Amino acid sequence: MFRFFSLQELFVGGTDSSVQTTQWTMAEIINKPDVLERLREEIDSIVGKSRLIQETDISKLPYLQAVVKEGLRLHPPFPLLTRKFQETCDVKGFHIPEKTTLVINAYAVMRNPDSWEDPNEFKPERFLISSRSRQDDEREQAALKYIPFGGGRRGCPGSSLASVSVGTAVGVMVQCFDWRIKGGKVNMEEIFEGLSLTMVHPLKCTAVPRTMPFL
Template identity: 65%
Template sequence: MAEIMNNSYILERLREEIESVVGNTRLVQETDLPNLLYLQATIKEGLRLHPLVPLVLRTVQEGCTIGGFYVPKKTTLVVNGYAIMRDPDNWEDPLEFKPERFLDSSRSSQKDAIKEEVLNYIPFGSGRRGCPGANLAYVSVGTSIGVMVQCFDWKIKGDKINMNEAPGKISLTMAHPLKCTLVPRTLIPLASSLHMSNS
């Protein structure tokens, strides 16, 4: 949400997409997500720039050679997903928040898209050891962000939110707390249904 608030055009584009797909008589639901392509791209871009777990440990089961270096059996490797997903050799403008990079029309070919997904985009790990909860995470975050964009105007003090990160024990967090004001949007049919459900 902080990246969305820092980029008002993204917030407006998300609202337009939600309005055209979902309307204003109900909230975003899981079944809407396949049709909310810009919302999906925004979530992927957020996870690319701000992965929850930036480093992943792996142990080599058999000795092998990688990039000309011999790696002995039982060596522990640290995969730096944070660096991979910000590598300028793999991403154009890697430090910029650009959800458009995950829209099919912005990719040069399907082959490049598959390579990008497998090798360069690893917020949940990769391969057989990838997080089994990745799909659930996309659904949970998608519906949550969708509803927050749909139902509230977000106000911050100043021009931009400080996106610097502070290390946690195994995850990254924002270095400065997110301080914002939420103002319910006046979507008449939606607002009345929300009021009735809270009664």
């Protein structure tokens, strides 16, 4: 059976940031059939076809984790991060008065061509540990170039929970359905609304159930 719907309908009880992140990530996956196929192969291999993917499976699915990380890199839940200086200080020759508000453009940081190869391309493979050296990984962390949840001691305490919940939602949708989009490609035009980046044209898909014993 076919159904035409908005992905936002799937997350009645979810938070807006998780909904937006899941929607953006699914849009990127639908636009990249090779990513969808590789992700599905991993899920079928590790989870199997007799049950739904669960949160406890996420740690065993490195490519799914990479897909979620790449979705968060390109479409951070909060593209602008703010901090306030508690005292006067000097940073690289700039005098910063007490109580100055600092606005960090996380969106621009994570698309900086000096830090990322093909920064505007959806490439989950960049987050696979096996494709990078330990030195490169440590250098990335030191540079703080990946900050979808902020960084340091003020980073979001819910980052792990968010990654797992989004990963589970994306995993279930990839596991259970084939996805079709009118015109063949998702329109990725974005607009800043409130505190998040949203789609100008909400993602609407045709979901074709796969042949699974539990469906």
